[in-house]
Amino acid sequence: MTTKLPAPAVLENDVVRLEPLTLDHIPDLFAAGGGDEEVWRWLSVPVPRSADELAKIARGLVSDDKHVPFAVVVKESGRAVGWTTYGDVPGFDESIEIGWTWYGRAVWRTAVNTNCKLLLIDHAFGLGYNRVLLKTDHLNLRSQNAIKRIGGLYEGTLRRHRKRLDGTWRDTVCFGILDEEWPEHRARLTRVGGVAEDRR
Numbered sequence: 001m002t003t004k005l006p007a008p009a010v011l012e013n014d015v016v017r018l019e020p021l022t023l024d025h026i027p028d029l030f031a032a033g034g035g036d037e038e039v040w041r042w043l044s045v046p047v048p049r050s051a052d053e054l055a056k057i058a059r060g061l062v063s064d065d066k067h068v069p070f071a072v073v074v075k076e077s078g079r080a081v082g083w084t085t086y087g088d089v090p091g092f093d094e095s096i097e098i099g100w101t102w103y104g105r106a107v108w109r110t111a112v113n114t115n116c117k118l119l120l121i122d123h124a125f126g127l128g129y130n131r132v133l134l135k136t137d138h139l140n141l142r143s144q145n146a147i148k149r150i151g152g153l154y155e156g157t158l159r160r161h162r163k164r165l166d167g168t169w170r171d172t173v174c175f176g177i178l179d180e181e182w183p184e185h186r187a188r189l190t191r192v193g194g195v196a197e198d199r200r
Helices: 023-033 051-063 112-126 141-149 182-192
Strands: 016-020 067-074 079-087 095-103 131-137 153-163 169-178
Touching: 016 112, 023 051, 023 079, 023 095, 051 067, 051 079, 067 095, 067 112, 079 112, 095 112, 112 131, 112 182, 131 141, 141 169, 169 182
Parallel strands: 095 131
Antiparallel strands: 016 067, 067 079, 079 095, 131 169, 153 169
């Protein structure tokens, strides 16, 4: 039974390389999305207005034993353009969550997001997880559409799940992909070239 988070690893294909997040990525990451209200709109932290503020967020994520964070590096440029994480392994159902994801605007509606998900989902199922969970704010329709495009099946909504920074309540929309469902979705995504957008 898979009951804990994966060890940090480097995952790559022809489009992106996912590597363990470090403070060395901060200059690229701040250039990609620092200070951008829309990039950070759906995340549960204040918009980082300086590289130091972004580094503080990254340090918290790296030190949190409930997440395995990756910097998303576009192979063509060699620059980090966002981050994504594994997290939330309850143990009883052998599932793992992919989330805490953001990308700079320059790579929205490109192959980056789908290729990240291909790597993360392949790796998760290869390690023996039974289910991949993806969650987002009920108001974040762009993220919900992106999750559906990669094969996420709507599983329910957690009402008043958490408070946003402005004090309003977020309902959390939950999607899942089972290991036996993934080969069909993967084949479809590979055929269409892997273009999707994801903002959460």
